[in-house]
Amino acid sequence: MLTDILKSALSETGIKAYPRSIMRVIGALKQTGDFWEIVDISDEPLPLVAYILKKFIEKGIVRAKDNELVLTEDLEGEEFHVHRCIECDGRGVVIDDFRKEFETFMELQKNRPPAIRDYDQGYVTHLTTFSRIAVADQKGDLRGKDVIILGDDDLVSIALGLTNLAKRIVVLEIDSRLIDFIKKVSNEYGLDIEAVVYDLQKPIKEDYVSSFDTFFTDPPETIDAFRAFIGRGLVTLRSPRCAGYFGLTRRESSLDKWIKLQEILITEFRVVITDILHNFNVYVNWDYDMRAFELSPVDSKPKTNWYRSSLYRIETLEGFKGYNDEITGDIYVDAESSTT
Ligand SMILES: [Fe+2]
Known part of the structure; x- marks a missing residue:
């Protein structure tokens, strides 16, 4: 009964x-009737989930x-059994050592x-930002180190x-x-951050x-943008055994895309993936319009935080290389994109 969806999805989406x-x-669907939560729970790319749901609606x-x-x-579906730690929400770290800094951050980010x-923006929760610091500190990637974002x-x-x-x-x-905001805060709190307006399409x-x-970065999730942003991050690293952090989501990247990205990391860049922290x-x-609203089978806005991504940590090895070619043309949208 569902074989036609399997057949048509690729050509349609x-x-x-x-x-x-x-x-x-x-x-x-057995857990929630909310489109955004279905995308979140299923961990399939949003445009594909939207397509499957539209087909389901057509079929009644x-x-x-x-x-x-x-x-x-009553259809047979995958069962989800969640055993996530409620203390850290599955991130594996707590930010107790940075409590004071966290409170300051909460206040000033208002x-x-x-x-x-314009820039495909969307930012993470404050707890996520600080949890990244905690993870990177735990890995020994911050103290006394030179860090670029x-x-x-x-x-x-x-x-x-x-x-x-x-x-x-x-x-x-x-x-x-x-940049202006970061500079202002940096001056006010004596943080000594070098903040520079920079177009990453340029080498x-x-x-x-x-x-x-x-390095830390959060690239738009097309193959070309991924290669360019991670590649530039790697270009800034000084030696083997340096580290890079970035996000990769399931909302806009299928596992077929994940494997291509992982191939780039391993064969093109010669870096090793040391950690993948799911839904970190x-x-x-965010407020602005996006493709996801057009794709959604219903006319509803997200009520809960539904957009999550995995935190990747990579480490350079002997012979690693980056990518520093100039980028031209629009490399930020592919079939799986939905938040641009
Ligand atoms: Fe935990």
Whole structure:
């Protein structure tokens, strides 16, 4: 009965559907009628989930009533059993050692510039930002180290500055509103952050090449953007056994894309993936319009935080390389994108 969905999904959406994709959407439907939560729970790309749900509605398997999606038949779906630690919400770290800095951060970020569509922005919860610091500190990637942040929607630079762990903090960010904000906070609190307006489509300048121990970035999730942003991060690292952190979501990246990205990391860049922390990054819902609203089978806005991504940590090995070619053209959208 569902074989036609499996057949048509790729040509209709550009994303391959597996029997398990459908099973996971059915399983999620048994837990919630909210489209955004179904995307979150199923861990399948949003455009594919939207397509499957629309097909279900056409077939009468699902009814959309008051923007709630309800199964009309008892279909077999994947069962989800959650055993996540409530103390750390599955992140594996607590931020007790940074409690004071966290409170300061909570207060000062109230004046941060809002996320805008121009730069595909959307930022994570404050707890996520500080948990990143905790993870990177636990890994030995911060204390006394030179740290660079490529794109800083999440204000990692400020959190890191407040903790006073790093020797040097540099931020390259295209949005001058954010750079101004980071500079202002840095001055006010004596954080010594070097914040520079920088278009990452341009190659990394000589001043920043091979100069850092650790980078953070959060690339748009197309193959080309991923290669460019992670590649630039790697260009800034000074030697083997340096570390990089970035997010990769399931909302906009299928496992078929994940494997391509992992291939780039391993075969092109020669870095090792040391950690993948599932759903580590939790994003605050943003205000601007996005493709996801057009794709959604119902007319509802997210009520809970539904956009999450995994935190990747990579480490360079002997012979590692980056990517520093100039980027031209639009490399930020693919079939799986939904938040641009
Ligand atoms: Fe825990």
